[in-house]
Amino acid sequence: MSSDVISTDVVIIGGGPAGLSMAIDLANRLKQKGEEKKIMVIEKGSEIGSHILSGAVVRPKAFKDLLSAEEFEGIPFDSKVEGEDVVMKLSADGALKLPFHPPYMSNEGNYIASLGQVCKYLATVAESKGVEIYTGFAVDEMLYADGKVVGVKTKDTGVDHQGIKQKNYQEGTAVKAAITILAEGTRGSLAKKVIDRYGLQGKNPQIYSLGIKEIWSVPEGNIAAGAVYHTFGYPLNDKEEFGGGFIYGLSENRVAMGLVVGLDYPDPSFDIHAAMQIWKTHPEVSKFLEGGTILEFGAKTLPEGGWHSIPKYYSDNLMILGDSAGFLSTPRLKGIHLAVRSGICAAEAAEAALLKGDTSEKALSKYETLVNDSFIYKELYPTRNMRAVMQDGMVLGGLKMGMQLLTGGACLMAPEVEADCDTTQTVTEFCGIPFTQRFAGKLAFDKKRTFDKVTSVYQSKAMHDEVQPVHLVVNDPDRFQAVNIEQYGLSEAAFCPAEVYELHVNKEGRKSLRLHAENCVHCKTCDIKSPNGGITWTVPYGGDGPEYTYM
Ligand SMILES: Cc1cc2nc3c(=O)[nH]c(=O)nc-3n(C[C@H](O)[C@H](O)[C@H](O)COP(=O)(O)OP(=O)(O)OC[C@H]3O[C@@H](n4cnc5c(N)ncnc54)[C@H](O)[C@@H]3O)c2cc1C
Ligand code: SF4
Numbered sequence: 001m002s003s004d005v006i007s008t009d010v011v012i013i014g015g016g017p018a019g020l021s022m023a024i025d026l027a028n029r030l031k032q033k034g035e036e037k038k039i040m041v042i043e044k045g046s047e048i049g050s051h052i053l054s055g056a057v058v059r060p061k062a063f064k065d066l067l068s069a070e071e072f073e074g075i076p077f078d079s080k081v082e083g084e085d086v087v088m089k090l091s092a093d094g095a096l097k098l099p100f101h102p103p104y105m106s107n108e109g110n111y112i113a114s115l116g117q118v119c120k121y122l123a124t125v126a127e128s129k130g131v132e133i134y135t136g137f138a139v140d141e142m143l144y145a146d147g148k149v150v151g152v153k154t155k156d157t158g159v160d161h162q163g164i165k166q167k168n169y170q171e172g173t174a175v176k177a178a179i180t181i182l183a184e185g186t187r188g189s190l191a192k193k194v195i196d197r198y199g200l201q202g203k204n205p206q207i208y209s210l211g212i213k214e215i216w217s218v219p220e221g222n223i224a225a226g227a228v229y230h231t232f233g234y235p236l237n238d239k240e241e242f243g244g245g246f247i248y249g250l251s252e253n254r255v256a257m258g259l260v261v262g263l264d265y266p267d268p269s270f271d272i273h274a275a276m277q278i279w280k281t282h283p284e285v286s287k288f289l290e291g292g293t294i295l296e297f298g299a300k301t302l303p304e305g306g307w308h309s310i311p312k313y314y315s316d317n318l319m320i321l322g323d324s325a326g327f328l329s330t331p332r333l334k335g336i337h338l339a340v341r342s343g344i345c346a347a348e349a350a351e352a353a354l355l356k357g358d359t360s361e362k363a364l365s366k367y368e369t370l371v372n373d374s375f376i377y378k379e380l381y382p383t384r385n386m387r388a389v390m391q392d393g394m395v396l397g398g399l400k401m402g403m404q405l406l407t408g409g410a411c412l413m414a415p416e417v418e419a420d421c422d423t424t425q426t427v428t429e430f431c432g433i434p435f436t437q438r439f440a441g442k443l444a445f446d447k448k449r450t451f452d453k454v455t456s457v458y459q460s461k462a463m464h465d466e467v468q469p470v471h472l473v474v475n476d477p478d479r480f481q482a483v484n485i486e487q488y489g490l491s492e493a494a495f496c497p498a499e500v501y502e503l504h505v506n507k508e509g510r511k512s513l514r515l516h517a518e519n520c521v522h523c524k525t526c527d528i529k530s531p532n533g534g535i536t537w538t539v540p541y542g543g544d545g546p547e548y549t550y551m
Helices: 017-032 061-066 069-073 115-128 189-198 272-279 283-289 336-356 361-372 375-380 386-392 394-407 453-460 477-485 491-495 525-529
Strands: 006-013 039-043 086-090 095-097 132-135 139-145 148-154 157-159 165-170 174-182 208-217 228-233 243-250 254-262 293-303 318-320 472-474 501-505 511-515 535-537
Touching: 006 017, 006 148, 006 336, 017 039, 017 061, 017 115, 017 336, 039 174, 061 336, 086 283, 115 132, 139 174, 139 189, 174 189, 174 336, 189 318, 208 272, 208 525, 243 283, 254 272, 254 283, 293 453, 293 525, 318 336, 318 361, 336 361, 336 375, 361 375, 386 394, 477 511, 491 501, 491 525, 525 535
Parallel strands: 006 039, 006 174, 039 132, 086 228, 174 318
Antiparallel strands: 086 095, 139 148, 148 174, 157 165, 208 254, 208 293, 228 243, 243 254, 472 535, 501 511
16 A cells, blocks of 8 residues: 555454454445445455464354355354253362253354355455455554544554654655444554543443464363363452353364453453463363363453443444454353344444435434344343343352343343553552462463563564554553552563563662553553553554454
């Protein structure tokens, strides 16, 4: 792309399942009508899939709605889920297998997949229909005219740490579009700006979990392809930490495994990366890894607030899709099929708007009507209070969740939902046993089965051009020093899974922040969890970040 202004009918930011499904479905619809329109997808990863991370157990229905039978057959699912999935409650030295599934967790008829591989395939389908896909371009600016969105601009490159233009400076490209689609996934940085600017927030703040994931190659016989295991309990404290583990058997004797933890925990020293390493040493988990080697590491957040946290997801010339809109079912730990369906709903609304030449908010409200008529509403509305009650702990919250099955989701005792950045307590406020004491003796990692963060970053293949403005912005440095460092003990160092934040203490005992932005794996946790909203994650140069191959 040149630095000139270019024009398109539709620009889609994000080459994940939501953005690519929108592109495919819109291209199909326009072809059927004999209309020629330009559809463009812009993705910050160096390739489609390189920034994609999911479990992933996939519900296939939305893909059947999106693709022809022949196209569906070509999806590179890894294996079909085989047999009953096993759910275990772990204690420090034991495990109890549940005799039933918690509600919504059946995976019958589903497939295990690398979502990155599925997206690569969707991109080839989209391109075969004339969609233009540009990878390695980060979009960091919305364009407005008369207060309305009119497109986006890619990031300027060739700028040093201080913002000074270098010899290789290149201004970003302005992309003017009749309709702009934000499909940036979890905590979209453009979506965040637009939601704030237009006051589109939902009833509750959005809340998130962080998932730490690894792929392993293991000896034959450790796990069958298609096997699905979920755990809850150890090493999490049921009262204050919501979440659990997943272990999925892949083909060629590989395992996908991860620990997903709600970011609404109070302990300022809680470290989800370390918790994942400890989880892997539990006998019911480590048995799958016996004799194996790690292939890949990654981390990403997921939006879990559910129906009441969904913002208004359209405005003049604008629609927000998938995780960026918060379409994710927490009880199922699934968002892929909802992302695809949101893409299909948005494509139908865009088709009507483009053909009428009216892309106003009123015209695009068709998107909301279609979402409410689809399984997105049917899945998310009855579970609307389920994540909120888990702020009461896994046991009491679990009981309240069970009661909602009888009431169609109504709940008189849903606690008020707090944003994740407000739930961390200061070091002195926190009365529990800090994470490092709770797991003293378990935090030395052997680099065979358990890994420190720097080694994990290496396994994610994350790289960043060092000559660029730091993409992690400390919003108010004085306040960050006085509050985030002095009162919270730099909780960013604990929660960041990639050792980007380091607490430096000089000879005089003065504490300060050292940033290793080049380690960032784009999980977005700091943008979400930093106390007082201390950090803003901005998009670094296109092509920077992790290079996932099978996440
Ligand atoms: C640990 C974990 C486990 C999960 N397990 C499952 C599961 O088993 N089943 C399931 O159905 N769902 C699961 N999910 C949820 C699922 O992955 C998401 O709901 C789904 O990926 C959302 O799709 P999306 O297209 O909205 O966003 P994404 O898949 O995140 O794609 C967004 C894309 O936009 C790009 N992008 C973002 N910002 C910009 C920008 N400014 N400029 C250019 N490009 C940009 C990103 O690089 C990315 O490629 C899981 C998620 C996690 C984190
Ligand atoms: S710096 Fe922020 S976005 Fe990057 S890995 Fe750390 S917590 Fe995640």
